[in-house]
Amino acid sequence: MTITTKSPKETHNIGKLIGEKVKPKDFVALIGDLGSGKTTFVQGIAEGLGIKIPVNSPSFVIVKEYQGKYPLVHVDIYRLKNPIDELFNIGFEEYLRREYIIVVEWADKIKDIFPENNLQITFSYNGENERMLSFIPNGDRFIKLIEEVKQCIY
Numbered sequence: 001m002t003i004t005t006k007s008p009k010e011t012h013n014i015g016k017l018i019g020e021k022v023k024p025k026d027f028v029a030l031i032g033d034l035g036s037g038k039t040t041f042v043q044g045i046a047e048g049l050g051i052k053i054p055v056n057s058p059s060f061v062i063v064k065e066y067q068g069k070y071p072l073v074h075v076d077i078y079r080l081k082n083p084i085d086e087l088f089n090i091g092f093e094e095y096l097r098r099e100y101i102i103v104v105e106w107a108d109k110i111k112d113i114f115p116e117n118n119l120q121i122t123f124s125y126n127g128e129n130e131r132m133l134s135f136i137p138n139g140d141r142f143i144k145l146i147e148e149v150k151q152c153i154y
Contacts, residue, residue, distance in 0.1 A: 001150060006129060008040045012041065012044040014041065014044065015040070015042060015045045015048065016048040017044075018149065021048075028104070030104060038106075039105065041121070041123070042103050045103060051068035059076045072100070076106060083106075084110055114138075121135050
């Protein structure tokens with residue numbers, strides 16, 4: 001499924017829809033260039049989870065945790081030189097084992113460690129404010145989730 005958003009608010013709102021549907025142990029992989037809407041989308045996920053504090057990119061701290069309806073772990077691996085090694089050095093595998101929703105920006109750098117069931121979303125520019133969000137659901141859970149999102153949009 002591909003969705004074109006015409007503003008950051010629309011990108012945020014699609015994230016919110018996803019946030020209302022994700023569950024613990026879900027892994028969402030965000031792929032796209034700088035400024036393509038990944039963090040805006042995560043802010044929408046956080047809103048959908050009922051997180052009330054500001055959510056921003058953890059570029060310098062790598063991982064931020066938020067508590068909402070379910071706990072959210074927001075990971076940004078943009079600055080990591082050896083992302084897989086560095087993530088495991090900070091205990092990333094614990095997040096994968098626990099009851100967290102994990103959202104990773106720049107996830108294309110760690111495709112080798114994606115859980116089997118995951119939702120990949122690629123963000124691309126389609127004009128100054130327009131973005132194309134391409135969804136690849138891996139596993140029955142995410143196929144169903146995307147079908148539910150489609151029903152809310154169309």
